[in-house]
Amino acid sequence: GAVVSQHPSWVICKSGTSVKIECRSLDFQATTMFWYRQFPKQSLMLMATSNEGSKATYEQGVEKDKFLINHASLTLSTLTVTSAHPEDSSFYICSARDHRGFHEQYFGPGTRLTVT
């Protein structure tokens, strides 16, 4: 149980285009989902927290107009990287917290984004 999927697992896009990454909780409902970014050989940096049906809360320094987050249902959150640049290339990982209030977060396998 407690499986989180991400799609796609890897994506290559051209500079200036937008790319959407999906995060789904497969066997539980997630009131809260989190988006992290990880550069090579570095830690996970929290980008934003999204709660179902409300606006995401972004961490300091994260451009909300560039990284659009939508949490439309209890099982799906999306991250859209708009007008992508090569410096946006990174590993994006989502996690989901069970709606029953457990503190543990379940992590997706990550999405490797390469912007050319």
Added chain:
Amino acid sequence: AQSVTQPDIHITVSEGASLELRCNYSYGATPYLFWYVQSPGQGLQLLLKYFSGDTLVQGIKGFEAEFKRSQSSFNLRKPSVHWSDAAEYFCAVGGELGSSASKIIFGSGTRLSIRP
């Protein structure tokens, strides 16, 4: 706000030797503490967690960790490492559910290499 420090960037141990990875946290109340492992190019796997109760926590793959409030530490240990334990290890801390500190923050990670 909570924070986590992993003072060791890279550790190399011989196969069969014991292991201890250090983690220090900062949080004003009782923290929720986690250890995750990440293999190259992969997502995160939860090794163990501490929420309350017994300060010695057993996890998967033979790992254990001990919460020491007086030292603000949550070090990860394993009595005998295997070559398959080579990976990146992250300590993480979360605060009270429902509070602004409920998000999980990660340490910078410790890369573990195993010497044959």
